[in-house]
Amino acid sequence: GFYVSGADAKLYNNATMVVMMRDGKRTVLSMQNNYEGPPNDFAMVVPVPVVLQKDNVKTLPTAVFDKVDTMAAPRLVEYWEQDPCYVPPPRREYRRRSGTKRSVKMKKDASKGGGKVKIEAQFKVGEYEIVILSATEAKALDTWLRQNKYNIPKGAEKVLGPYIESGMYFFVAKVDVEKVKFNVQGQAMLSPLRFHYDTDTFQLPIRLGLLNAKGDQDL
Numbered sequence: 762g763f764y765v766s767g768a769d770a771k772l773y774n775n776a777t778m779v780v781m782m783r784d785g786k787r788t789v790l791s792m793q794n795n796y797e798g799p800p801n802d803f804a805m806v807v808p809v810p811v812v813l814q815k816d817n818v819k820t821l822p823t824a825v826f827d828k829v830d831t832m833a834a835p836r837l838v839e840y841w842e843q844d845p846c847y848v849p850p851p852r853r854e855y856r857r858r859s860g861t862k863r864s865v866k867m868k869k870d871a872s873k874g875g876g877k878v879k880i881e882a883q884f885k886v887g888e889y890e891i892v893i894l895s896a897t898e899a900k901a902l903d904t905w906l907r908q909n910k911y912n913i914p915k916g917a918e919k920v921l922g923p924y925i926e927s928g929m930y931f932f933v934a935k936v937d938v939e940k941v942k943f944n945v946q947g948q949a950m951l952s953p954l955r956f957h958y959d960t961d962t963f964q965l966p967i968r969l970g971l972l973n974a975k976g977d978q979d980l
Contacts, residue, residue, distance in 0.1 A: 777792055777793070778792065778793045778829075779792045779965065780826070780829055781965060786959045786960060786961060787959050788957065788958055788959075788960060788963060789955065790955070790956055790957070790965075791955040792807075792953065792954055792955075793826050793950070793951070793953040795948060795949065795950050796936075796949045796950075796951055797948045802936065802937070802938055803938070804911060804935040804936065805936065805951075806906075806934075807931070807934070808931055808932070808966045809893070809929065810929055810958060811930065811958045811959070812881040812893050812895075812930055813882065813891075813893055813930075813932060813958060814882055814884070815882075817956050817957055818886050818891060818955070819954075819956075820886060820887035821952070821953040821955050822953070823950065823953060825953065826953060877896070877897050878894055878895070878901050878902055878904075878905040879896075881893045881894065881895050881930060886954075887940070887952050888940035888952060889934040889936060889937075890934070890935040891932065891933065891935075893930055893931070893933075895930050895931075898925065899918045899919070899921040899922040902918075902921055903917065929966070932956070934954065936951065
């Protein structure tokens, strides 16, 4: 996702640790974000495929991510070596059959020109005040955020467009800065968020994170 704030200053997200689990159609997404910016109320915007309710969202202790980081660290492994005298069998040539091409119909946005934003759900979890939004146009979501006194990064409307066209919702988590600890560099590690949902697709939206980047980011 990306950060929005009422303060007229640069907001940065230098690193995000994400743990994704998948079982059937159930996806469990856990993420830990850092924040660099003014110690004013700000919000994090994340696209989600379904409307989340309070039962779908919880905060996690940071120790969980420390344990996952340790488990995922490089370790010593043993390899076996193939026989150097092994001769592979001769390759067989297969002719490609010509088949009929399937035409794929693209889904069009059902709402043309209205430009509406709707609050689908609203609740509190930890230091987060969460609102789930649906929008018909990127411009409408841009306007809604600005009307609610959030300054959004330049280029956000262009990046938001594909998510809105694909029918994604937007998870807006407003952070209570009184419950967040800032260091001398003006950085804070937010409480990890975990939410789960059921969907046919298994994906991780990452393009929005570039809006708060200081430069290129490694994945």
